[in-house]
Amino acid sequence: MPGPEQAKPADTPAPAAAAQQNNVWKPAISQALEKTAAMIPYFEGKSYPHVSDKSWKYKKESYNNWTAGFYPGMLWLSYQYTKDEKFKQAAEQATTRFKDRLKNAGLSDTHDLGFLYTLTTAAQWMAVKDTAAKQTTVEAADALLKRYRPESDLIQAWGKKGDKNNGGRIIIDTMMNLPLLYWASEQTNNEAYRKAAISQANKTLKYIVRPDNSSFHTYYFDQNNGQPLRGATHQGYKDDSTWARGQAWGIYGFALSYRYTKNEEYLEASRKMARYFIEHLPPDQVAYWDFNVPVLADTPRDSSASAIAACGVLELLGHLPKDDKDRAYFEKFVNDSMTSLVNHYSTKNDPDAQGLLKYGAYNVNNKEFNQHTIWGDYFYLEALMRLDKGLHGYWYE
Template sequence: MWNKAIEDAVDKIRTNINRFGTRFPHVSEDGAYLMNDNDDWTNGFWSGMLWLCYEYTGDEEFRLAASRTVEDFRRRFEKKTVLDHHDIGFLYSLSSKAQWIVDKDESGRQLTLQAADHLLKRWRPEGGYIQAWGPEGDEKEGGRIIIDCLMNLPLLFWAGQQTGDPEYYQIAAMQADKSRRYLVRGDDSSYHTFFFDPKTGEPIGGATHQGYTNGSTWTRGQAWGVYGFALAYRYTQNPVYLETSKRMARYFLERLPEDYVAYWDFNAPVTDGTSRDSSASAIVAAGLQELIGHMDKDDQERTYFEQGVMKSMTSLVQNYSTISENTEGLLKHGSYHVRGGLSPDDYMIWGDYFYLEALIRLENGGRGYWYER
């Protein structure tokens, strides 16, 4: 099943190279991807998919296409095009860092280190956190952290390994600690975002930007926590991160509907029209495989998590994928921003990326580009 799904995905991605040209897919509308000129937080996922396809097939066409995207990310960095946010890791881990991991291209390594330095500039020592959005001093966004940032921290951990400079590691670990304390609730659910007084660091309270309510659990946010804390454990070997990933994974799996693919928020009322978020389940499927890799073989929960991966991925392939369809996307019924009215209920490029990463992990033990191999 996994091989068939991967081969189908590879064929679609090969066709999309010519379809997309120099532009980057974001979310879809009426069955076709909306494209942009590399100015959104999502653009690294297309680059990452090309690198995954190159590693899987050895086809030079994918390497050349992936390398072209890295050059575009170089231009984006030089021009500082919409980089005033925390999602630098999503952009550069899956593009230039992937190029370094796969090709050992020194220019890719240097660009990635520059990107890590740029992310460090978002550290606010007064509050002790990485500011998610907006410039320093922004009255609205100055005190905000977001659970998504856990997936940007591997960029800093990696930079610390590459340079030997402890500052990268220390800031990444402090952000992970703050996220664990304030974004993860006592029942193992999560806030999407949390606010602090930007001058004193005093905690103000949890909220949401994309979830159902401030007190609800946005499923994609929970998914970022499952994967992000597992990656933090890989870099630090701090057992509290591994336990937090397990707790969040349990919460996610225990609340899935019968077909094992998440709705967009665990607290949203379920009706015939309630949106799914297949991308959240794809993220968790990849994240669970990272988590399982760190668990002892005699850990009683290991089998439970392994079964969770199999059930979710089987459902994604059989019920949500576009296998044998003439489409641009790989995974149907993703959700972008339901609360904000921006949810086309179709392909999301991050959903496609994590679906492909999870498939390749299952098929041959491959990895994404969150860490060195």
């Protein structure tokens, strides 16, 4: 299968309303819905996709991974878009096991609870007003709040409390888990969730976002007193490089933090990180896996990073005035990048491929790239549905 380096750059449409793009978005959504529907009997609500194998098929995995919520999230989006009961039934079946997952101490002690429960039980509450799902989502926020370390004023990303290597470590991915805390604060009137989320956002903005608006993947602090130590990477090219997916998490995460707090610093962080992302893209507007990696013929792309960034910029656009100086610039990026994803990275012409997007990259350092990634599929679908009908997913009500 030819790689994306052999594809022609996508046509560059002028900034346009979604209606002018119906010839691109609607067929892409139709194809994505067909692929999503075909996953239902394959997974049967008992297993969850993570990344694909070399045959472009997803492996059947348990709900242990941080990614288990994305497939149910796709089902909930599909139901809200179509009102087709088959998607609703499959979404409920795939979501119901998450209540049991929360009872497992080994699986509930993670910073990824936002990814896991925002797209499952929160989605169920928002889509069909299931009160039991709402209660489970609050309990997930309680579990995430336990990851907050007051002595260092941060939400610990990995490891147990006191872990020598990870005890004072934050990662940019956590920005996308904060909506769970903001939402819980609004639902319960408990400010503890909101305060922890704001502390994490502030720390991320001050230390992970660099002066040139690029980002570290991760940052270390003294876990006893919160003193900053150093920036580093886990999945990027090197410690001082800019991992593309991390930059995308920042664009979307800060825009969502602005939605909940109206802190202008978060909106500006999203804007500036978006400009950095766009300014460092190749001609076809789909990111390589790291913005500092040497670009060769076989350098991996990360289509998932571009799908996340498109969602983030669409969220950002929703907060900018109509006459904002950057509006046309950001609209052009979304149209260009999403058109490129549809025409050159999607599986619309590949009936044997199971996922929606090709050329995702999980962890290039571990040789995991050129694959479907379920989070890439989710954000691609969310971006298309935002463009077509304004469906924004479940990061807020």
